[in-house]
Amino acid sequence: MVDDDGVIDVLAPAGGTVRDLLRALPGGPIDLGATNPRSTPGLPGEHVTGPDRKGWARRQVELVGKGLARRQEMLFAGAKADPGAGRRVLLVLQAMDCGGKDGTIKRVVGAMNPLGVQIRAFGPPTAEELRHHFLWRIRRALPPPGQLGVFNRSHYEDVLVPRVQERAPEDVWQPRYAEIDEFERELTAAGVVVVKAFLHISYAEQAQRLLARLDDPTKHWKYHPSDVDARARWDDYQAAYADLLGRGGTDVAPWHVVPADRKWYRDWAVAHLLRETFDTLDLGYPPADFDIERERERLLRTTGPSKVYGN
């Protein structure tokens, strides 16, 4: 696959689109055990093995990122010409601790133009946020038309943490599923294309990453003792995620389970997820809403001798 501009060589996923390969089937709890966190679905054959597959995948992410930047620019230009359409893309990232949300944003979103991206992180709700409906802070964080929004954690924390940590009874968090479903349909109707990705790491990989944080003084700031407390409830979290991924997905905004033990595959997959999503939008640059020849003449009339301050 050669990108539209004829310059960028991006190898297409094998066996279908990444969106199709990783989509979680909605309806009920999914079987997370069926997805091996070390697997690499869709990775083109010749690059599944080989000593430099990691380097190859990273370079592909850079290339896909350049294509994403161009697509986002077209989305922005279109939104400027037709603000009423409200078109924008929202990437929702969820994962266990050390699942790689930050790394994905750094590598994939970092390959795009920062002007076109709005990133929002959601921690434990503040006192003010707790006084409002759980979607209040989410609505305030939506990207403006023409941009890619990225949610580093999201409204899905509100059906996850209260349940596993037993901070709220079931009749508080259960009804939120229906509200989230309604909210995401409303977003879709307002022009927001929602892409949801769960970065799926294994229990063993999480231990390695937490140990790496303890072993490296430049990573101590990323570690908190509560990470081990959450890890001790791994099975509870995975069960809650299995439920969330099956019930929180809809036809308009399905979940994708991204095998994430291999960081280079995770980034490759999310980059293609975004690329495929942008490609559903039928993007293009809008025509000029002014008379080009007349503007050229007006402009040329101003290009006399240099002015005092203009050198």
Next chain:
Amino acid sequence: MVDDDGVIDVLAPAGGTVRDLLRALPGGPIDLGATNPRSTPGLPGEHVTGPDRKGWARRQVELVGKGLARRQEMLFAGAKADPGAGRRVLLVLQAMDCGGKDGTIKRVVGAMNPLGVQIRAFGPPTAEELRHHFLWRIRRALPPPGQLGVFNRSHYEDVLVPRVQERAPEDVWQPRYAEIDEFERELTAAGVVVVKAFLHISYAEQAQRLLARLDDPTKHWKYHPSDVDARARWDDYQAAYADLLGRGGTDVAPWHVVPADRKWYRDWAVAHLLRETFDTLDLGYPPADFDIERERERLLRTTGPSKVYGN
């Protein structure tokens, strides 16, 4: 100059720091005509000429960007350990149309980690913004501690546009200088390091860039007929800028005049401005606020056989 991590080779500016070389002297109107927009102050000697100086400068910006990302991470880690200090960096960009604010953000800020950056653009004030003090929208857009904030236009528009466009009498915009001075001193006291850069292009270069937008259908969306109207008042804008750059700078937050006809020099200079600013902050990773050995033991106790959902 080899960067602290011993990997990144960045060539230091020649003849002093970029901050010193480009600093506008405060006091009264500066002489903008004294700075040639095509000049390249501080560019290391062997790279001032040569066929690949553009490519060389772009690679340097990438390298400086990686160093900036690491410095910003240290700033973030420090802010997490000591939120009260409120330390953050704010880059304020001003320029005539086509001066290259967007391009600078794309190249320089785009080489950093998007997680650590907050970009805000200021257009003409909205109806709601007009009902508030002119600094209201500015205060709401300040970056959180630990981040690099970027202002794409700023509060300086409020001493510039009303004056040149004669939208407000002098007794409205003149007193704003004192308010801005006070505001920036207040920011500095609150831990915000303010870096201000005026991207200085020539009258001839602006014409070339506007023509390029008219000639390229993928750039029509960037053009607006009012750009030519503003260009017709070039001398008025330059005089207002000369005033702004001399009066709006203080010892704690001086202005820098960045020659910007050559995009690769502009990016190189702003990257070094940021680098030198971060280097005044005495950055480092904070020590662990937990018992490392104890955490390692707690963690290892959780690493039994794989769980059902963990593969």
